Amino acid sequence: MLLNSTFDSKTKPLSFLKFQTDTIFTGTEALSSNHVLITDTNGKIVDIVDEQSAGEDIQQFKGIVSPGFINCHCHLELSHLKNKIPEHTGMVDFILNVLQKRTAPEEEIQQAIQDAEAEMITNGIVAVGDICNTTDTLAQKHKNNLYYHNFIEVSGFVPSKAKERFDEGMKVFESFNQIFPNQTSLVPHAPYSVSENLFNLIQNKSSNQILSIHNQESEAENELFLTKSGDFLRLYKELGIDLSHFVPTQKSSLSSCITYLSKAAKTILAHDVFTSKTDLELIKTYSLKSKTQFYLCLCVLANRYISDSYPDQFIFQNNLDNIVIGTDSLASNHSLNILSEIKNINQKYPQASEFELLQCATYNGAVALNxxxxxxxFTKGKQPGVIWIEDFKTCNKPKKLV
Ligand SMILES: [Zn+2]
Known part of the structure; x- marks a missing residue:
């Protein structure tokens, strides 16, 4: 709540919007129904006052009014793969399918990007952490319909190709960075797809940046690092990648690569399906040691699509402030809808309340993306978007109020 209110309903012009509802969720706390949220006509927050001080023309709602959602993990450029990849194949076949099917006519790719962005806006999303392997999304992002942080993703598990793959990534990075200078970072794809040489090159570019990495999305990822066994050996074989250089670290994939993330200001770990309690302890120790803040990004509907496996219940233990939410792409999800993600998480992890999850999807996400x-x-002077969830249990689409 904004204290020491300067809002005076008698002297200010009537160009304000005033919202009263069962619960105003501010991003961090749920306020009762005797509060009124006041914005200007562009949605800039003017104040939150009690109803007696709010004056006239108050719009009444049932349910929850919340700041707009932050989608911390998306791949907008894969939107044309909607309904093209079979479900529940497991990680390796999912990756093989994406690689095989991602090429498409330019018009089809661009139309899908435009439609997916429009869907996110309709679903109350205001900002996106978006993974980019190409410049396909650049033209749409240039329209500034949504805020994007662009994570330019590099991969390559063959050490001798590291420089070549890094240079390719840097070309994409430069294209985005010219237009979005403070909203672009070069990031590693995943522990299993980035060689030590390539990790080193990326790390040199990551000082004080926001990083994102796919983390422990499958059990096979840990098996590879622990014993050089499991389904990922099939992936490398299918892709013709020689693994003779690779010596298993006998540690989890996260503990094998965490030192390469130490220069970043923040790191978003996407998926975390097979992240153990020991890994979480490591993250906490490492946050203190290296001053890198880690965020665990839950993408449960993508987990359901790919493998029907989910992070363990302990992911929420003493960890709420570091959890953010993502949709992943339309290659692994039927929609880009953070409210659907929240409701699914709420069913799977009943210990996390709807308001705690709304915090993950609003305030925490904003902090993770800087x-x-x-x-x-809803803090004075911000323009966070104002969305209305009429009934948390039955509503699938929030309405954008301003
Ligand atoms: Zn992803």
Whole structure:
């Protein structure tokens, strides 16, 4: 709540929007129904006052009014793969399918990107952490319909190809960085797809940046690092990648690569399906040691699509402030809808309340993407988007109020 209110209903012009509802969720707390949220006509937060001080023309709602959602993990450029990849194949066949099917006519790719962005806007999303392997999304992002942080993703498990793959990634990075200078980072794809040489090159570019990495999405990822066994051997064979250089670290995949993330200001670990309690302890120790803040990004509907496996219940233990939410792409999800993600997480992890999950999807996401000065909470002067969830249990689409 904004204290020491300067809002005076008698002297200010009537160009304000005033919202009263069962619960105003501010991004971090749920306020009762005697509060009124006041914005200007562009949605900039003016104040939250009690109803007696709010004056006239108050719009009444049932349910929850919340700041707009932050989607911390998406691949907008894969939107044309909607309904093209079979479900429940497991990680290796999912990857093989994406690689095989991702090429498409330029018009089809661009139309799908445009439609997917429009879907996110309709679903109350205001900012996106978006993985990019190509410049396919650049033209749409240039329209500035949504805020994007662009994670330019590099991969390559063959050490001798590291420089070549890094240079390719840097070309894409430069294209985005010219237009979005503070909203672009070069990031590693996953522990199993980035060689030590390539990790080193990326790390040199990551000082004080926001990183994102796919983390422990499958059990096979840990098996590879622990014993050089499991389904990923099939992936490398199918892709014709020689693994003779690779010596298993006998540690989990996360503990094998975490030192390469130490220069970043923040790192978003996407998926975390097979992240153990020991891994979480490592993250906490490492956060203190290296001052890198880690965020665990849950993408449960993508987990259901790919493998029907989910992070363990302990992911929420003493960890709420570090959890954010993502949709992943339309290659592994039927929609880009953070409210659907929240509701599914709420069913699977009943210990996390709807308001705690709304915090993950608003305030926490904004902090993870370094945009809390504008997004994620109803704080005076911010323009976070105002969305209305009429009934948390039955509503699938929030309505954008301003
Ligand atoms: Zn992803």
């Amino acid at each position: 945009i809390e000065h504008q997004f994620g909470s």
